[in-house]
Amino acid sequence: MAQQSRAVVLLSGGLDSATVLAIARAAGRETYALSFRYGQRHAVELDCARQVAATLGARRHVTLDIDLRAFGGSALTADIEVPRGADPAREGIPVTYVPARNTIFLSFALAWAEVLEAPEIWIGVNALDYSGYPDCRPEFIASFEQTARLATRIGVESGTGVRIEAPLIALSKAEIITRGLALGVDYAITSSCYDPSPEGRPCGGCDSCQLRARGFAAAGLADPLLRRFGASAQEHAP
């Protein structure tokens, strides 16, 4: 029953989704990694996704082109400046929120899962460090799973549909890092920064860099990505 162990894994090239891919693999899944070129200003993360998929033994890795810039509306896809040095735990939804992004990503994952007859989609959303994004909350994930059951042939015919696995949802960043290291994730080939240099050097000041730095600090570990770029990136880290 090899079919039953298939899983589509959303892979951004960041720390969280790399960890999810490692967890899915450790759970015995045959993984199908899915990334998106969605008009984000940094292509670095897609290079990272490719390396992560190869390193962690994904059966296939597909990168889809979808032009979210046609709509604009986010600092990650439009000409709005990425904020640096802000408190990532502040109230409200940050400008780096991309409208409906996880709904779109999960919808494509659902299409592929249905074609593969894969009963699971894995996604690296995280509710504790979620940085104010509505589509990273557990209630959104549960609702999407219900919609997916009603939307698809697999849902109509099996009655259960496609499960959405979000193994990081209740973990802290430090717990995610510890878990990933135990499973052999090489975080030096992941990228978390919202606005890295073309070579992939993190800015150190955006929400995502701050959350990553605090995670490594809380785990009592050095970030191997910063080691790759020497000390300069760490200068900006809190």
Add this chain to the structure above:
Amino acid sequence: MAQQSRAVVLLSGGLDSATVLAIARAAGRETYALSFRYGQRHAVELDCARQVAATLGARRHVTLDIDLRAFGGSALTADIEVPRGADPAREGIPVTYVPARNTIFLSFALAWAEVLEAPEIWIGVNALDYSGYPDCRPEFIASFEQTARLATRIGVESGTGVRIEAPLIALSKAEIITRGLALGVDYAITSSCYDPSPEGRPCGGCDSCQLRARGFAAAGLADPLLRRFGASAQEHAP
């Protein structure tokens, strides 16, 4: 409050979505039409969508490229033959079903609605003539609306989110046609066929051609699209 009257309208170039655009306009909405080049074998319907959007006064019309062929799995996007002459009312989900298509289309519409601060998305799904597609059922639409409320900034901040309007959901094809004609829809510039000629001549035998022909027959009207192509297309119609 011009903002309140904005609506994103999913526009395929077919008969149903053209009617929806006309209904939204008649209801006073400022319409933003959204079409997809999703790897369908026929580009004819996108030409139709452009003409329909222009004729019915859409404020903007965006056509997004999304490559559903990367996944395959449907007669509309992969190398599977479109069935002709079958009974469209037969049991089961037809091979022309495109996995998760309406979920994907609604997700993009949601992203645009959020950027536009449009409180509504209009879609031409139809449960009576729905031809076996799970993602045309009212329970799917209701569930997507709930997911959309949880997914978005507009949902978190307004508590209501984006409404999904499906005005055709309980109408017969004949009722849709009658309604559209009363609102000035020119069905000669719409395309319903799953496998038309490059010039847009309908095959007459696929499920969609049959449902369209029965709709015009039940309404006691001639299909102006067939008039455009003379009698030959009608030869195949039931």
